[in-house]
Amino acid sequence: MNIALKQLRVFITVAQERTITAAAEKLFLSKPAVSMALSELEKHLGHRLFDRNNNRLIINEQGKRLLPLADELLARSDDIELLFDHAGPISGKLKIGSSDTVGNQITPFLLRDFRHHSKHDDQSLFISNTAQICHMLSEFELDIGLVEGKVQQSDLVVQPWLDDEMVVACHPDHPLTKIGNLSLSDLEHSQWILREPGSGTREFFLNRIAPRLEEWQQAFELNTTEAIINCATAGLGITCLSRLAVEHAVKDNRLAILDLPLDTHRQYWLLYHREKYQSPLLKLFLDFCQSWTLN
Structure with missing residues (x-):
């Protein structure tokens, strides 16, 4: 079986965007190229990964089984590419999601201190409500969530954070x-x-x-x-x-x-997907969050 990283990247993007058109725009590829990569991956695996509903592609149970493994393989591939980078083991991009209060009042100062501590400055921040952050973590669109709402979701690790x-x-x-x-x-x-x-x-x-x-x-x-x-x-x-x-x-x-x-x-919570591959960067950020206090 010869599965290419490009095929896995297309698979993850289609799972997140739910249409070939949106995935193609995000990947800067043509729609035929995205369709072909996805078709070849499904042919290699011998399974459909999406249910087709008009122009939308809804990830099915087979696709959900593949998603955390594909996410980990791509993350490890990025680790290999950055292995000998001058920036060391904390290279890479960190995708953070915060609910409204945390994202506006706390996360900016957390990121300020993390950047000073780690010298790493490649992070993105998405602010929405708790339910949306949980959904994006489940879809592997975010690496970590910082929220104020209590979460009971079996696919997410939920850890107490700040008061x-x-x-x-x-x-x-x-x-x-x-x-x-x-x-x-x-x-x-x-x-x-x-x-x-x-x-x-x-x-x-x-x-x-x-x-x-x-x-x-x-x-x-x-x-x-x-x-x-x-x-x-x-x-x-x-x-x-x-x-x-x-x-x-x-x-x-x-x-x-x-x-x-x-x-x-009330309690703030730190969230990440139970099957999310923890790169050196993500591990560092998780540890930093747990030891950090708002001054």
């Missing part, structure tokens, strides 16, 4: 800021400005705050933290966000944090 504190915040002139000894019952019938489903921030609200309220209304559902802050600043409702995320708005007197009798601690 965080959530707060309930509103405009400084909101009626709730005038109440002394505020209790959760005072939040009844409030209008909430929340993140979208799949967000760790929304998950925290639904699991820790919403069950303690008999009635609450969603005023807005938004997919960025800054948009939520601006809506709360405009007096359109109250919100639940990370203290790190609202610090600047509180400092500018655009938001006020409500003092509530509630445990608002």
Whole structure:
């Protein structure tokens, strides 16, 4: 059997992009070249790797079995090419995914310190909600994920990372800021400005705050933290966000944090695929993350 690395690279890209056209654009190849490489690989293996649905290619069980091995072979091939590079064993590209709060408030400083520590500066950062980061890790589109949402996914290794504190915040002139000894019952019938489903921030609200309220209304559902802050600043409702995320708005007197009798601690998580090949670079970054603290 003579399987070429090019065929495996085409296979992985098609699995991620789901169409020949998109894969060809990403690989800078013609569509016939991508189709031929994929066809030859399936012929060598004696198995179809995708289910065809109109113009879309959906990876099947045989393809899912191949995906982690193909990813490892390509990563090891890159290691061989870089083996005698002057930059040493930490050469290569690191693809990092972060959920919104972590990606905006923490990961930039983590990368700053990692670059200073390792002298490695070839990283990419993709920011989305926790659910999207998990999906991309499962598809081997990312090497590592740093998220705030709790994850229960059998194909991912989930490790506790940093601690965080959530707060309930509103405009400084909101009626709730005038109440002394505020209790959760005072939040009844409030209008909430929340993140979208799949967000760790929304998950925290639904699991820790919403069950303690008999009635609450969603005023807005938004997919960025800054948009939520601006809506709360405009007096359109109250919100639940990370203290790190609202610090600047509180400092500018655009938001006020409500003092509530509630445990608002939450955990950040470090994720990677259970079958992901751990290159020297990925191992170094994983170790660095576990020893790093935000100053």
